[in-house]
Amino acid sequence: MATKKLAFIVKSLPYKTEASRLALTHAIASQTVEIYLEDGDMVEPVLAFMGDGVLNCLKNQKAMNHYGVTTLEGHMKNSLLLDLKVMICKEDVEKFGLSEDALIMDAEDIGGETKAIIAPFNEIMKEMDSSDHLLFF
Amino acid sequence: MSKLTIGVFSSLVGSLSLDFAVKLSEAAIKKGHAVDFWVSGNATMLSKKGQRAFKDYSALQKPVQELLATGKFQITACEACAEARGYHKEDTLEGCKRHSMDWYLASCFSADRVLHIGGD
Numbered sequence A: 001m002a003t004k005k006l007a008f009i010v011k012s013l014p015y016k017t018e019a020s021r022l023a024l025t026h027a028i029a030s031q032t033v034e035i036y037l038e039d040g041d042m043v044e045p046v047l048a049f050m051g052d053g054v055l056n057c058l059k060n061q062k063a064m065n066h067y068g069v070t071t072l073e074g075h076m077k078n079s080l081l082l083d084l085k086v087m088i089c090k091e092d093v094e095k096f097g098l099s100e101d102a103l104i105m106d107a108e109d110i111g112g113e114t115k116a117i118i119a120p121f122n123e124i125m126k127e128m129d130s131s132d133h134l135l136f137f
Numbered sequence B: 001m002s003k004l005t006i007g008v009f010s011s012l013v014g015s016l017s018l019d020f021a022v023k024l025s026e027a028a029i030k031k032g033h034a035v036d037f038w039v040s041g042n043a044t045m046l047s048k049k050g051q052r053a054f055k056d057y058s059a060l061q062k063p064v065q066e067l068l069a070t071g072k073f074q075i076t077a078c079e080a081c082a083e084a085r086g087y088h089k090e091d092t093l094e095g096c097k098r099h100s101m102d103w104y105l106a107s108c109f110s111a112d113r114v115l116h117i118g119g120d
Helices: A019-031 A051-057 A072-081 A090-095 A121-129 B017-030 B041-047 B061-069 B079-084 B102-109
Strands: A003-010 A042-049 A085-089 A117-119 A133-136 B003-008 B034-039 B073-078 B097-099 B113-117
Touching: A003 A019, A003 A051, A003 A121, A003 B102, A019 A042, A019 A072, A019 B102, A042 A051, A042 A121, A042 B102, A051 A072, A051 A085, A051 A090, A072 A085, A085 A090, A085 A121, A090 A117, A117 A121, A133 B113, B003 B017, B003 B102, B017 B034, B017 B061, B017 B113, B034 B041, B034 B102, B041 B073, B041 B079, B061 B073, B073 B079, B073 B102, B079 B097
Parallel strands: A003 A042, A003 A133, A042 A085, A085 A117, B003 B034, B003 B113, B034 B073, B073 B097
Antiparallel strands: none
């Protein structure tokens, strides 16, 4: 029985490329990875948004209206609904002049209980240090 | 012998990241290691058959087939990413697999090292 922690570090802008969407969908795929693993083995995902990546966390995204595709907001809320650890870099939030009110911090509207964390960079670094593998998107 | 998992998200044509990843796989296999190669996003096109080699573009079908022949290399494409690009199961290069994204995470789980190469 073992648990491996994978850190999904998102630093790409939303919608400009597919990168941040793939980060979220790959992280969510941790919920079904057991079918490939031995009994008791687990993957523990951590999602961290840094740099330009924090803009993926903005509320009220309208991608379905404009592009006809699901929003990254929806994927973020699904991540929280599934109790994934979601961290947003505090320094980068401040750099963009954003406040917590502007960010997706929970998925209460769909029944989620886990909240996103606005964390200083050094806390995200600690999370990365304790991860088995780092995946940068 | 160790296992290296390489996840690549860059396009077959328009970026040399896939070329680098394939070269790295060759080097790892020559050293006796095994390689799991995950292609997602635009990188799924690496596992599509019928690639035509032009000198002006990356042409990786042949080196991938040579790597598959070693028995120490497996390449798996993200099924949803492929289908979204109109590339279906029957278009898949012989020896390449297609799975959902959890396959990649499972490969990361058992890997000694993971090299994740983002796209664009």
